[in-house]
Amino acid sequence: MPSILAIVCVALAVVYGTLYTVLHATQSKSEPRLIPTAIPFLDSAVGIARHKVDYLVSLKRRYGLPIHTLRMPFQRIYVINAPQLIQVVQNKSNLATFVPTLLDFGMLFSGLSRRSKDTLTKAYGSHGNGFTKSVHKHLASGSDLHAATRTAVEKLTVGIRYSFVDQEQVGLYETLRHQLCQALTGAIYGAENPYDDPAVEASWLEFVPGISHLLYSPFPWLTAHKALKARARVIKAFQNYFETGGHTQAFAMIPEMFNTNANHGLPSSEAAKLEMATSLAMLSSGAISAFWLMFHIASEPDALRACREELLNLVVKEADTQSGKVKVVDLSNIKTQCSTLTAMWHETLRYHSTVINIKKVQHDTTLASEYFLKKGAIVMIPGSIVHHNTNTWGPSASDFDHKRFFTPAGRRNLSNTTAYRPFGAGTTMCPGRHFSTSVVLSLVAMTLLQFDVQPVEGQWQMPTKTNADMWNAMPKPDQDVPVRISRRVDEESTHTEWKFVWGDASGKKE
Numbered sequence: 132m133p134s135i136l137a138i139v140c141v142a143l144a145v146v147y148g149t150l151y152t153v154l155h156a157t158q159s160k161s162e163p164r165l166i167p168t169a170i171p172f173l174d175s176a177v178g179i180a181r182h183k184v185d186y187l188v189s190l191k192r193r194y195g196l197p198i199h200t201l202r203m204p205f206q207r208i209y210v211i212n213a214p215q216l217i218q219v220v221q222n223k224s225n226l227a228t229f230v231p232t233l234l235d236f237g238m239l240f241s242g243l244s245r246r247s248k249d250t251l252t253k254a255y256g257s258h259g260n261g262f263t264k265s266v267h268k269h270l271a272s273g274s275d276l277h278a279a280t281r282t283a284v285e286k287l288t289v290g291i292r293y294s295f296v297d298q299e300q301v302g303l304y305e306t307l308r309h310q311l312c313q314a315l316t317g318a319i320y321g322a323e324n325p326y327d328d329p330a331v332e333a334s335w336l337e338f339v340p341g342i343s344h345l346l347y348s349p350f351p352w353l354t355a356h357k358a359l360k361a362r363a364r365v366i367k368a369f370q371n372y373f374e375t376g377g378h379t380q381a382f383a384m385i386p387e388m389f390n391t392n393a394n395h396g397l398p399s400s401e402a403a404k405l406e407m408a409t410s411l412a413m414l415s416s417g418a419i420s421a422f423w424l425m426f427h428i429a430s431e432p433d434a435l436r437a438c439r440e441e442l443l444n445l446v447v448k449e450a451d452t453q454s455g456k457v458k459v460v461d462l463s464n465i466k467t468q469c470s471t472l473t474a475m476w477h478e479t480l481r482y483h484s485t486v487i488n489i490k491k492v493q494h495d496t497t498l499a500s501e502y503f504l505k506k507g508a509i510v511m512i513p514g515s516i517v518h519h520n521t522n523t524w525g526p527s528a529s530d531f532d533h534k535r536f537f538t539p540a541g542r543r544n545l546s547n548t549t550a551y552r553p554f555g556a557g558t559t560m561c562p563g564r565h566f567s568t569s570v571v572l573s574l575v576a577m578t579l580l581q582f583d584v585q586p587v588e589g590q591w592q593m594p595t596k597t598n599a600d601m602w603n604a605m606p607k608p609d610q611d612v613p614v615r616i617s618r619r620v621d622e623e624s625t626h627t628e629w630k631f632v633w634g635d636a637s638g639k640k641e
């Protein structure tokens with residue numbers, strides 16, 4: 132026995148010595164500093180797998196470096212924390228040096244066949260899979276965005292009317308998630324929306340935990356077996372949707388993507404898989420953001436009062452009826468008329484965002500005349516570090532301040548994508564940001580005007596978010612918060628029937 136133990140010890144020492152030597156021999160002195168490591172190559176991988184974004188935050192706290200190197204098996208990562216360096220990476224003159232890797236993301240978890248990937252690569256080259264292009268074209272601005280938002284608002288009105296039951300006890304996240312799912316997918320997929328089938332929505336939810344396995348596990352078919360079966364059911368529903376012409380009744384973006392890809396030779400069974408990327412964009416961060424926003428408003432009496440008061444600015448028509456009043460609310464003015472609600476939306480994104488921008492270094496380069504970066508390495512910019520930087524945000528950077536973005540001076544930081552980046556930055560900046568912002572704010576507005584939301588526990592308790600997926604731009608709460616939703620009974624609301632619209636029918640406003 133002792134001799135076996137000795138052999139094992141010697142073997143471990145040799146492995147350790149070898150790894151240590153390899154690590155330091157392959158790390159150039161002029162590269163960003165290497166974080167001290169206990170087990171070369173492995174402790175960073177384990178740290179990220181276990182603590183995700185928090186691992187990067189803890190390194191920043193401990194070492195305070197503007198940029199540092201993490202070595203993983205077969206991959207070097209430069210983590211950038213300092214705004215000055217982020218600015219350089221994002222400078223237009225460096226567009227060809229630091230290339231976003233997000234374009235391939237949809238291909239990684241949608242289950243596309245090798246052949247379809249080749250087809251898409253040939254068709255779109257470095258422009259991803261055509262999906263991102265269509266969203267940029269249709270949802271970033273203009274009359275299509277207006278039309279999609281209007282439909283989503285109609286869906287929310289009906290959804291809330293029929294599914295928010297007075298005095299019912301529900302999970303806050305689950306309730307908002309379901310409403311947004313119906314509104315966003317209804318607006319985009321049209322009358323034959325596959326997510327109208329509760330079984331498809333349930334299958335989607337069963338698939339989501341599998342995404343991390345598809346991205347990071349060597350054997351996803353083993354470790355995410357159930358999730359992959361659930362994905363197959365969603366894909367089947369979309370295949371049926373395309374084959375029965377459901378897309379012909381959808382938002383312009385969907386038939387356009389389908390027809391373009393069909394012309395490139397993609398069969399409907401494969402086009403259905405691409406909708407996993409569209410679905411993920413629509414169904415992940417928006418609902419999580421809505422949850423945190425609602426949590427912060429409902430749990431801060433001052434903020435709640437201010438939000439409700441401002442929402443009355445949106446009433447565009449009032450009429451008396453036999454049983455009381457009808458008030459028509461034009462939600463398209465929400466961003467200009469409701470400063471507290473809008474400020475809290477931005478603060479919710481700043482405070483909670485876990486977004487990490489990832490770019491690949493295309494050739495050896497020297498960043499800011501100081502840091503040598505090697506070709507093939509990954510550059511990571513963790514949004515949560517930037518968003519809690521006290522040089523930018525002052526000593527209250529780590530507090531949730533519902534007034535932070537209330538004043539014009541406070542809002543100035545919002546247009547600076549070095550300082551504020553919940554939707555990313557540059558050419559790949561989230562094209563769904565206006566759509567999701569409008570629809571989430573509408574959902575919250577409709578809820579606040581018509582209902583009281585109270586914690587079942589009696590007191591609001593902020594849930595933890597340590598298990599949140601690293602690929603997500605926003606962290607899902609670890610547990611849902613049980614709430615009771617009841618109709619408001621104060622003077623303003625009793626006997627008032629609220630109607631909600633999004634701008635006038637001409638499509639002028641956005």
Ligand code: HEM
Pocket residue numbers: 231233234262263264266267270315412413416417420486488489553554555556557558559560561562563564566567568604605
């Ligand atoms: C609050 C909700 C949302 C958040 C926080 C969010 C956040 C993000 C972030 C951080 C990125 C990466 C940007 C970059 O790396 O530069 C992104 C990309 C993207 N998002 Fe969103 N998003 C949201 C909602 C949506 C919605 C509703 C849609 C579509 C309907 C959408 C469509 C997209 C697309 C297509 C991309 C890829 C853009 C490209 O690579 O060119 N997002 N989003």
Ligand SMILES: *[C@@H]1O[C@H](CO)[C@@H](O)[C@H](O)[C@H]1NC(C)=O
Pocket residue numbers: 218219222223224
């Ligand atoms: C971007 O890079 C160019 C060329 O190196 C430089 O002249 C310019 O000042 C940079 N802009 C910013 C905002 O850093």
Ligand SMILES: *[C@@H]1O[C@H](CO)[C@@H](O)[C@H](O)[C@H]1NC(C)=O
Pocket residue numbers: 214215522523547549550
């Ligand atoms: C944007 O924010 C960064 C970080 O706070 C700051 O260094 C930079 O000067 C700002 N840029 C502009 C144009 O205000």
Ligand SMILES: *[C@@H]1O[C@H](CO)[C@@H](O)[C@H](O)[C@H]1NC(C)=O
Pocket residue numbers: 523524525540541543544547550
């Ligand atoms: C960002 O906000 C802080 C605190 O309000 C302010 O001191 C700073 O000047 C702002 N930065 C920009 C670029 O507006």
